[in-house]
Amino acid sequence: xxxxxxxxxxxxxxxxxxxxxxxxxxxxxxxxxxxxxxxxxxxxxxxxxxxxxxxxxxxxxxxxxxxxxxxxxxxxxxxxxxxxxxxxxxxxxxxxxxxxxxxxxxxxxxxxxxxxxxxxxxxxxxxxxxxxxxxxxxxxxxxxxxxxxxxxxxxxxxxxxxxxxxxxxxxxxxxxxxxxxxxxxxxxxxxxxxxxxxxxxxxxxxxxxxxxxxxxxxxxxxxxxxxxxxxxxxxxxxxxxxxxxxxx
Numbered sequence: 665x666x667x668x669x670x671x672x673x674x675x676x677x678x679x680x681x682x683x684x685x686x687x688x689x690x691x692x693x694x695x696x697x698x699x700x701x702x703x704x705x706x707x708x709x710x711x712x713x714x715x716x717x718x719x720x721x722x723x724x725x726x727x728x729x730x731x732x733x734x735x736x737x738x739x740x741x742x743x744x745x746x747x748x749x750x751x752x753x754x755x756x757x758x759x760x761x762x763x764x765x766x767x768x769x770x771x772x773x774x775x776x777x778x779x780x781x782x783x784x785x786x787x788x789x790x791x792x793x794x795x796x797x798x799x800x801x802x803x804x805x806x807x808x809x810x811x812x813x814x815x816x817x818x819x820x821x822x823x824x825x826x827x828x829x830x831x832x833x834x835x836x837x838x839x840x841x842x843x844x845x846x847x848x849x850x851x852x853x854x855x856x857x858x859x860x861x862x863x864x865x866x867x868x869x870x871x872x873x874x875x876x877x878x879x880x881x882x883x884x885x886x887x888x889x890x891x892x893x894x895x896x897x898x899x900x901x902x903x904x905x906x907x908x909x910x911x912x
Contacts, residue, residue: 665910666699666779668692669870670903671884675845676893683708687843687901688717688772690725696910698736699779700728701903702748705792705843707771707819716756716770720820723755724748724776741778741785742831748776749787749827753820771819775841777805779905783833786841789825791817793847795858797838802863806830808856809844817844837907838867845900849892871906 668691674684686706693699702721706713727748728735735744752774760767773790786794786805794805806828809817818825840863842850850862866883873879887900 665696665908666693666905667870667873667876667908668699668701668903668905669873669876669879669883670701670703670901671880671887672899672901673884673887673892675899677898684714685899686714686717687845687899688714688721689901689903690721691903691905692725692729694728694732695736697781698732699905700725700748701777701779701839701841701905703775703792703841703843703901703903704820705773705790705845705899705901710769710771712765712770713772716772716821719755719759719770720752720772720774724752724774727751728776728778735778738780738782738785738831738833742829745776745778745785745787745829746827749774749789749820752776753825756821767821771821773817773843774820777839777841779836779839781836781907783831784836784839785829785831787827787829789818789820789827791844792842793844793851793856794839794841795850795863796832796836797867798832798836799834802858802860803832804851804856804858805832805839805841808853838863839905840866841903843899843901845892845898846902866902866904867906870904871908
């Protein structure tokens with residue numbers, strides 16, 4: 665089965681301004697051999713971005729739970745991830761409309777992963793990144809985010825929202841997705857390749873933890889350490905999923 669843990673931490677910039685962490689994450693197992701992960705990074709300029717991020721990850725994972733039987737085969741994972749992103753976008757627009765608000769006030773990025781032993785499917789709107797151990801090697805799940813300017817990104821609520829979706833076939837044993845507050849430590853930015861010394865200990869840690877709550881608390885404490893704020897004071901979220909073996 666897949667064991668998934670996640671945590672988020674408030675960045676120094678938000679802490680100094682008295683703002684809460686605007687990231688969100690969610691994860692779920694889908695039967696014995698699949699898992700679904702989602703991470704969102706609320707836009708700092710949007711007044712309800714934290715709500716938007718929370719709505720996005722909750723609805724994306726709920727969608728994949730609801731269609732779990734229909735996405736059991738890798739051939740339909742691309743449509744499953746696209747459907748999850750569309751459902752998350754619809755949730756925000758429906759809520760904004762019900763409150764008489766502009767959906768742009770809930771602006772957020774979104775990353776969604778559908779994970780199985782035969783590979784994974786990764787979808788992204790905005791920035792952030794993902795890494796998987798595919799056939800024994802750590803690989804990026806998507807190219808570097810296509811931001812024209814520093815600190816600029818695309819959002820789930822944008823009128824020209826265009827999800828990027830990638831399918832990676834092959835034996836998959838570990839996966840991680842993260843917001844941009846972590847990428848300066850997680851990736852070699854110039855080449856956009858995984859920094860193995862960052863991920864390997866985290867995957868090993870997740871694989872040895874049987875108490876999810878305790879593991880997430882430890883991961884959260886790690887994300888609070890000063891090393892993350894030293895070069896980038898943004899909020900940060902990390903979700904890890906590791907294969908622990910077939911269920912007895």
